[in-house]
Amino acid sequence: MSSVNDTLLSLDPGPSDILYRIRRVTPEHRRVLYVRVADLTIIPPDERTYGPSVIKELSKLGDWHSCWTTLRVFKEAGAIKAEKDSFLPHTVPREYILDKYPSYDIFDCATICDFNHRVSKVTVDGRVCVLKIARFPFELPSLIRELEAYHCLPKHAPAPQLLGYVFEEEGIDRVVGFLVEFLGGRPAGITDLDPCLRSLAELHRHLVHGDLCKYNILITEEGPKYIDFERSILCNSDEWSTSLQDDERRTLSDKLVDASELGRPYSPGP
Numbered sequence: 001m002s003s004v005n006d007t008l009l010s011l012d013p014g015p016s017d018i019l020y021r022i023r024r025v026t027p028e029h030r031r032v033l034y035v036r037v038a039d040l041t042i043i044p045p046d047e048r049t050y051g052p053s054v055i056k057e058l059s060k061l062g063d064w065h066s067c068w069t070t071l072r073v074f075k076e077a078g079a080i081k082a083e084k085d086s087f088l089p090h091t092v093p094r095e096y097i098l099d100k101y102p103s104y105d106i107f108d109c110a111t112i113c114d115f116n117h118r119v120s121k122v123t124v125d126g127r128v129c130v131l132k133i134a135r136f137p138f139e140l141p142s143l144i145r146e147l148e149a150y151h152c153l154p155k156h157a158p159a160p161q162l163l164g165y166v167f168e169e170e171g172i173d174r175v176v177g178f179l180v181e182f183l184g185g186r187p188a189g190i191t192d193l194d195p196c197l198r199s200l201a202e203l204h205r206h207l208v209h210g211d212l213c214k215y216n217i218l219i220t221e222e223g224p225k226y227i228d229f230e231r232s233i234l235c236n237s238d239e240w241s242t243s244l245q246d247d248e249r250r251t252l253s254d255k256l257v258d259a260s261e262l263g264r265p266y267s268p269g270p
Helices: 051-058 137-152 190-203 242-257
Strands: 005-013 018-025 030-037 070-076 079-084 103-105 110-114 119-124 127-133 162-167 175-181 217-220 223-226
Touching: 005 051, 018 051, 127 137, 127 162, 137 162, 137 175, 190 217, 190 223, 190 242
Parallel strands: 030 070, 103 162
Antiparallel strands: 005 018, 018 030, 070 079, 110 119, 119 127, 127 175, 162 175, 217 223
């Protein structure tokens, strides 16, 4: 058997089950696998969230080192069993993928630092970018909404440029995220109110941001840039209204003086 290096990337615990996202690297392949443990008693409580312990317990399964993408682990008549590829891994539906953008293998994204559990500063082909992913199915709707925002924004909009999509399964291009340009800059403050209002008016020609805070506005050499469009509302959608635009303009100054650190990334990165 080839040398296998398994690493727990993230987990999604539920009241009666738990879903694991695991990176597997062998001399031949680099893959992301998903394991749903349908009975929490299969893994001892103290070992369910610690990566090496999770891998140690799961590797006891007879099918662990065989070929699969998803694995459902359950109990039947008291015995622990595993079912290969009984559920599909999540992916951005094809209708939200535009042909004009390239796709990148997630394994080619070298992490510089993590801003939060889903957003990282990375390098791809020598370029510094920001990577955002949906680790699990419940994160797909917000990722898709943000993709729709980037698709509708023109190049001159006060926002980072979408660079491409990120996939986990080579040859299948199962898209789970995207790359945008890294802007740098600093969070906006109240002294930036006037340029922020002007750039917000430009943004409102295409969408309502939906989740404004000072950490979602970066002051760059090119002026204010808006980021994080997971709650955005496109101007041509049924949800849009002029009152939403008015509310964002009216409350912007309050957002810029807010001291609660709401929306602050847990690591600003180097």
